[in-house]
Amino acid sequence: MATAVQTVERENYLNSNYGIKSWLLTTDHKRIAVLYLISITAMFWLGGFFAMMIRLELLTPAGDLVSSDTYNKLFTMHGIIMVFFFLIPAVPAVIGNFVVPLMVGAKDMAFPRVNLLSWYLYMAGAITALTAMVTGGVDTGWTFYTPFSTTYSNTHVIGAAIGIFIAGFSSILTGLNFIVTIHRMRAPGLTWRRLPLFCWSNYAAAIIMVLGTPVIAITLLLVALERAFHIGIFDPRLGGDPILFQHLFWFYSHPAVYLMILPGMGVISEIVACFSRKRVFGYEFVALASIAIAVFGFLVWAHHMFVAGISVYAALVFSLLSYLVAIPSAVKVFNWTATMYKGSISYNTPMLYAFGFIGLFTVGGLTGIFLASLGIDVHVHDTYFVIAHFHYVMVGGGVMAYMAGLHFWWPKMTGKMYPEAWAKLSALLVFVGFNTTFFPQFILGYMGSPRRYHAYPPEFQVLNVLSTAGASILAVGYVLPMIYFLWSLRYGKDAGPNPWNATGLEWMTSSPPPTHNFDETPVVTWEAYDYEHQPQEEITVGH
Amino acid sequence: MAEHKEETGSVGHIAPAKLYVAIWAILMALTLTTVLVSMVDIGPMNVVVALVIATIKGTLVVLFFMHLRYSPKLTMATVIAAMFWLFLLLSLTMTDYLTRAWSTSPGH
Ligand code: HEM
Numbered sequence: 012m013a014t015a016v017q018t019v020e021r022e023n024y025l026n027s028n029y030g031i032k033s034w035l036l037t038t039d040h041k042r043i044a045v046l047y048l049i050s051i052t053a054m055f056w057l058g059g060f061f062a063m064m065i066r067l068e069l070l071t072p073a074g075d076l077v078s079s080d081t082y083n084k085l086f087t088m089h090g091i092i093m094v095f096f097f098l099i100p101a102v103p104a105v106i107g108n109f110v111v112p113l114m115v116g117a118k119d120m121a122f123p124r125v126n127l128l129s130w131y132l133y134m135a136g137a138i139t140a141l142t143a144m145v146t147g148g149v150d151t152g153w154t155f156y157t158p159f160s161t162t163y164s165n166t167h168v169i170g171a172a173i174g175i176f177i178a179g180f181s182s183i184l185t186g187l188n189f190i191v192t193i194h195r196m197r198a199p200g201l202t203w204r205r206l207p208l209f210c211w212s213n214y215a216a217a218i219i220m221v222l223g224t225p226v227i228a229i230t231l232l233l234v235a236l237e238r239a240f241h242i243g244i245f246d247p248r249l250g251g252d253p254i255l256f257q258h259l260f261w262f263y264s265h266p267a268v269y270l271m272i273l274p275g276m277g278v279i280s281e282i283v284a285c286f287s288r289k290r291v292f293g294y295e296f297v298a299l300a301s302i303a304i305a306v307f308g309f310l311v312w313a314h315h316m317f318v319a320g321i322s323v324y325a326a327l328v329f330s331l332l333s334y335l336v337a338i339p340s341a342v343k344v345f346n347w348t349a350t351m352y353k354g355s356i357s358y359n360t361p362m363l364y365a366f367g368f369i370g371l372f373t374v375g376g377l378t379g380i381f382l383a384s385l386g387i388d389v390h391v392h393d394t395y396f397v398i399a400h401f402h403y404v405m406v407g408g409g410v411m412a413y414m415a416g417l418h419f420w421w422p423k424m425t426g427k428m429y430p431e432a433w434a435k436l437s438a439l440l441v442f443v444g445f446n447t448t449f450f451p452q453f454i455l456g457y458m459g460s461p462r463r464y465h466a467y468p469p470e471f472q473v474l475n476v477l478s479t480a481g482a483s484i485l486a487v488g489y490v491l492p493m494i495y496f497l498w499s500l501r502y503g504k505d506a507g508p509n510p511w512n513a514t515g516l517e518w519m520t521s522s523p524p525p526t527h528n529f530d531e532t533p534v535v536t537w538e539a540y541d542y543e544h545q546p547q548e549e550i551t552v553g554h
Numbered sequence: 555m556a557e558h559k560e561e562t563g564s565v566g567h568i569a570p571a572k573l574y575v576a577i578w579a580i581l582m583a584l585t586l587t588t589v590l591v592s593m594v595d596i597g598p599m600n601v602v603v604a605l606v607i608a609t610i611k612g613t614l615v616v617l618f619f620m621h622l623r624y625s626p627k628l629t630m631a632t633v634i635a636a637m638f639w640l641f642l643l644l645s646l647t648m649t650d651y652l653t654r655a656w657s658t659s660p661g662h
Pocket residue numbers: 154268269271272314315333334336337340375376377378379380382383384388391392393397400401404405408409
């Protein structure tokens with residue numbers, strides 16, 4: 012299929028015009044996606060560097076590599092960068108930006124300029140936060156808990172908080188654009204019931220971005236104001252309440268964890284259907300599960316506060332509601348599995364990542380249930396068990412899905428195929444490296460090893476060494492794609508419009524797509540994932 | 555598809571000037587009420603009254619001055635969703651604050 016027939020280069024979004032200015036002033040959703048891709052990749056490496064420093068410190072029980080103060084700054088900056096400047100924008104702002112308008116058959120997002128503005132806000136926020144880090148760092152943890160953050164910390168809390176505040180608006184604008192685009196810009200015939208699940212899940216994520224982000228933004232602003240002017244929101248001496256901060260913080264930040272996973276779930280739905288050659292089992296349920304996750308996600312936040320001094324009755328309510336969120340999550344996992352059942356499965360890289368996602372997300376989700384039960388949480392709260400839990404969902408789930416999507420749509424974004432054999436190897440390395448890094452942390456946490464310390468008792472060393480070794484494997488697994496993706500830009504085989512023989516409007520235009528996406532507006536007369544009625548052609552690329 | 559057209563906005567809707575004046579008068583009257591009530595000590599009810607009046611005023615501004623009343627359903631839904639989310643934030647937070655004193659753990 013990839014035997015390049017295109018000899019004359021067709022006009023596309025990459026070659027339509029050149030020069031820095033044509034990129035920095037672009038309103039093309041595809042170019043903005045590329046801008047985001049470059050920026051979040053840089054942030055990923057920076058966050059990854061901090062992670063490696065953390066793991067190296069933990070190689071030995073003694074706190075010998077860095078001081079405890081430096082260690083506090085390392086995990087804080089790792090968390091802030093990875094959460095706010097990498098994972099939250101990763102799937103929506105890169106893959107969603109590129110693919111959603113194509114999927115709905117539109118020429119662009121509903122508000123192309125606002126889309127560009129969102130990237131500039133992201134950059135402004137990132138630069139502000141980085142400045143705070145370079146000029147001395149922050150040591151509060153990514154959670155900014157009061158009263159430490161407002162009163163006792165001697166680091167650059169205000170700078171970091173304002174950076175996140177600004178980046179929050181970028182997130183709100185992206186969400187707004189998704190909502191309006193999906194409501195207003197769908198091609199004729201593309202009803203809600205025919206909408207690809209990736210659009211549904213980005214829509215759900217957009218609800219969280221628009222309705223949740225203002226709360227974290229204003230909360231961090233209150234922290235900054237209390238620090239600067241002692242206004243008495245969180246400080247009991249001034250009539251405030253430090254636990255109020257946790258309520259406000261987690262009102263956004265629990266939904267935010269779904270914000271990080273929902274678009275990824277959409278990626279997985281696309282890939283599982285394509286590489287099983289089947290319609291997603293229970294399409295409506297998967298679509299509505301996204302909305303349910305977005306809404307229920309707002310009802311569980313205090314499960315982060317069980318031992319913080321909230322009332323026992325509130326804890327009961329939130330524990331119960333937390334179990335509720337597991338239901339729509341499980342619906343998705345079961346339906347992906349059912350989609351694969353009796354499908355004709357091919358094991359290309361995106362599918363390997365999707366397998367990884369399903370397994371690791373399930374472990375992460377189930378351990379979430381452990382944590383949501385009051386008795387167990389008292390024991391494992393603030394231990395490595397929690398660290399393992401959220402890395403299983405965020406890295407095992409979120410980052411895996413991002414990698415899956417990047418491989419799946421890379422041919423569309425660049426017109427080139429990545430080298431399949433190398434990609435499979437790196438998918439394997441990521442899976443093995445990930446589990447070696449984080450599985451031991453479940454055991455460490457269960458045995459009582461607390462998080463956020465730079466030293467630990469000697470009996471925990473074996474598991475920590477294992478974890479650090481795994482992190483090195485994981486790092487190789489992430490460096491490889493970086494190299495072969497760049498390599499493929501020059502040497503990759505031409506992908507053609509539809510290398511995976513996939514359904515979906517994005518595959519019906521050339522790769523890379525022309526600036527206006529489609530030569531004529533597509534008219535949709537078929538259901539989503541109509542694989543059963545497609546020619547049962549094997550996927551030929553990359554074997 | 556029907557969905558595409560039905561939500562088009564009411565660009566250029568013009569409400570009678572009399573209505574605007576009436577709303578303005580009500581807002582002024584409510585402001586006066588707030589000021590007057592603040593001079594009477596009715597304990598914790600002072601805050602409640604002030605907030606209720608402020609909410610009514612806000613609603614009037616959004617409905618009439620910001621044209622929500624004449625806006626497409628999607629805009630309405632957006633505003634209602636925002637209010638609903640605020641309600642979730644306040645009410646679920648209150649499950650903590652209102653019941654903290656009930657705890658009868660030993661040592662209290
Ligand atoms: C299946 C549903 C889930 C449940 C029931 C759940 C439950 C929990 C609970 C109870 C905690 C608090 C543990 C403690 O601090 O003692 C927690 C922590 C956390 N979870 Fe989950 N979780 C779920 C899914 C997720 C997902 C999908 C993500 C991210 C993609 C995630 C990310 C996190 C993070 C980041 C933390 C730790 C935050 C911190 O203290 O730094 N969780 N989870």
